Amino acid sequence: MDIAGILFDKDGTLFDFGATWNGWAATVIGELAQGDTDRARALADAARFDLEAQQFHPDSPVIAGTNREAAECLASALPNRSLTEIEALLTEKAALAPLAPAVDLVPFLTSLAGRGLRLGVMTNDTEYAAHAHLGAVGVAGHFDFIAGFDSGFGAKPAPEPLLAFARAMNLAPGQVAMVGDSAHDLIAGRAAGMRTVGVLTGLAQAHELAPLADVVLPDIGHLPAWLGH
Structure with missing residues (x-):
């Protein structure tokens, strides 16, 4: 060959993917929601993340998307935060993901x-x-x-x-x-x-x-x- x-x-x-990113995503959603369960649900829905199972749905746009696209998904549930701010936060948090x-x-x-x-x-x-x-x-x-x-x-x-x-x-x-x-x-x-x-x-x-x-x-x-x- x-x-x-x-x-x-x-x-x-x-x-x-799952071992690295599922727990990470649950933590990030929790931080962004700041104790607001409705906001956490909205963020999870936007990212196609199952909060109960603590894992991404296979059709989540976050899986193969860019960091920018992931930020755009979450921005729809965070109207008071800028897209640039969310994108920067994801970059920072992603660098600290627990790698498997x-x-x-x-x-x-x-x-x-x-x-x-x-x-x-x-x-x-x-x-x-x-x-x-x-x-x-x-x-x-x-x-x-x-x-x-x-x-x-x-x-x-x-x-x-x-x-x-x-x-x-x-x-x-x-x-x-x-x-x-x-x-x-x-x-x-x-x-x-x-x-x-x-x-x-x-x-x-x-x-x-x-x-x-x-x-x-x-x-x-x-x-x-x-x-x-």
């Missing part, structure tokens, strides 16, 4: 780099949060390219941020595999002319990802076997 570069999504791919790596990332990424693969991350989160999260688990230095929706290349499902990775690595798009847990990731990968790998550490089910993916894997730990070299 002529794969020379792998571009990872972050949340739901490098990190298990999908696999032991240091040996995993070291092994991939040892194969001569160029590695990157493209997330619809902020670039600030991406660096904070990857740095917190000691793997920021394992990546040749780290970009967020605000890095100047655009956001998924557009192909432009993926193509920026290919250009930066001097690779043809067909030499790159886009690995992600959402349709946004895989649509972007297909549009960019890349191989697409779905993983099941987000909220999407295999049957949702399969039509957009060359392969659907339980988690990123199964990538080496798929690469086959």
Whole structure:
């Protein structure tokens, strides 16, 4: 397989989505609601978050959306707070999220780099949060390219941020595999002319990802076997 570069999504791919973000979201909603149960319910409804089950609904726009889009969802239930203020708060809080790596990332990424693969991350989160999260688990230095929706290349499902990775690595798009847990990731990968790998550490089910993916894997730990070299 002529794969020379792998571009990872972050949340739901490098990190298990539910284990990382469900408890975090419940805490943030509680802080924003300031003890007002009706406001908490409105915030949860806007974000498609189940307060009783303490988890996101699979159709939540927050899952694959940008930080800005998440702020826009919550702003509808916070008429007295500016969108800019909410967005800044989410950026600050997201950088402190309790991370749950999908696999032991240091040996995993070291092994991939040892194969001569160029590695990157493209997330619809902020670039600030991406660096904070990857740095917190000691793997920021394992990546040749780290970009967020605000890095100047655009956001998924557009192909432009993926193509920026290919250009930066001097690779043809067909030499790159886009690995992600959402349709946004895989649509972007297909549009960019890349191989697409779905993983099941987000909220999407295999049957949702399969039509957009060359392969659907339980988690990123199964990538080496798929690469086959």
